Amino acid sequence: MPSFLGEALGDPPGLDGSENGLENRRDIGDILQQIMTITDQSLDEAQAKKHALNCHRMKPALFSVLCEIKEKTGLSMRSTQEEEPQDPQLVRLDNMLLAEGVAGPEKGGGAAAAVSAATSSGGMSPDSSLEHSDYKSKLSQIRTIYHTELEKYEQACSEFTTHVMNLLREQSRTRPVSPREIERMVAIIHRKFSSIQTQLKQSTCEAVMILRSRFLDARRKRRNFSKQATEILNEYFYSHLSNPYPSEEAKEELAKQCGITVSQVSNWFGNKRIRYKKNIGKFQEEANLYAMKTAIGATQSEESPHTPNSTGEMKQGSSCHGNKRNSYTKYM
DNA sequence: GTACATGATTACCG
DNA sequence: CGGTAATCATGTAC
Known part of the structure; x- marks a missing residue:
């Protein structure tokens, strides 16, 4: 705060003011001097000086003058700010x-x-x-x-x-x-x-x-699914080749079996369908392989009456309405 | 290093 | 919203 005071008061030359003997002038000069040097003093000293200033006989007069000035200028800085409605x-x-x-x-x-x-x-x-x-x-x-x-x-x-x-x-x-x-x-x-x-x-x-x-x-940065997971997914895909659209429940089940998420299952089926459709020939071998696998699985677990469908026989219940959309068997 | 496989993302559609 | 098709970006086999 000394800088404030220094700037505010300027550096009045001839502070001593001994030249003219006016008492008031000297009083003010003394006060200013005290204010200017207040930071050079110890806290106790300063406190004492402050007290002295407060008790100075000129103080009430100065204070009232300040009040008066403030009264006049205070009005001008009234409506400077209105609360901004938050950025x-x-x-x-x-x-x-x-x-x-x-x-x-x-x-x-x-x-x-x-x-x-x-x-x-x-x-x-x-x-x-x-x-x-x-x-x-x-x-x-x-x-x-x-x-x-x-x-x-x-x-x-x-x-x-x-x-x-x-x-x-x-x-x-x-x-x-x-x-x-x-x-x-x-x-x-x-x-x-x-x-x-x-x-x-x-x-x-x-x-x-x-x-x-x-x-x-x-x-x-993808990681390939485990061999086992791909196995399960392919098994499902080729055994539902006529309608390779697993229901939400089926996807959940597959996801659980494969240790992947449902959306990963969806991704996989999406990719598989489109890639199978694009080049069925390329997948023929794979299709036969999984058809064989399910055939073996079926005969092992029970005497299955169906021929496992590399030929695209409908095994899905959704066929009950006869709307076997997207049957890829027609390409074969 | 290249070519292909593959999982994920995106734009678009009905 | 779930599907398709194209595409991205990486994994992998050679």
Whole structure:
């Protein structure tokens, strides 16, 4: 604060003012001198000086003058600010952070639960769950940083606010300070700090976005399904060749058997159908192989009356309406 | 390194 | 929304 005073008062030359003997002048000069040197003194000394200043006989007069000036200028700075209706950008950031689980309450054990669920689901490729937990841990890292930083800012903000308020309260003894003024000051401080917070939120959002895109890219790094899983899927496909559209339940069952997700099953069937259709010749051998397999399986488990259908016989219940759409058998 | 296989993604359709 | 078709990007066999 010495700089404030220095600037405000200027560096008046000839402070001693000994040239003219006017007592008032010397009094003011003394006061200024004291103010100028107040920071060079120890706290106790300063406190004592402050007390002396407060008790100075000129003080009430000066104070009333200040009040008068303030009264006049105060009107002009009335309607300088009207509460802005919150930055939509900030709202967006908040929403995103909340949606990504960065800003919200800590999801206790969420990551651990997900990992254990993934790993306990059997022969599923551990890779996806590993990547998933990697993503989770990175996210919680971001989250931790975000929260500690946010806390730091909040603490600093409140500390600074109380500091300023104390200062103002202190100053209100020597100059008129309206409660409204204090409010404004606090508002200004909060605005400044919240702009810093916005920056923090922005960079956190960016970090999350980068992490996300990396994770999505990583998901593209596919791993082939296990031999066993492909076996099961092919078995189903070729034994339902006339209508290779597993129902939702069937997909779930297949997913469980193969240790993959339902959407992976859907992907597989989507790819298989289109690729089979595109080049049936190429798949002929495979088709025969699985037809044979199911034939063996059928004869082993029970005397099956059907000939397993490499010829595309309908085995699916959906045929009961006669609408065997997409039957690939016509290509054979 | 190349060519093919394969799982995932995307645009579009009904 | 679930399907098809094209495409991407990687896995894998040679």
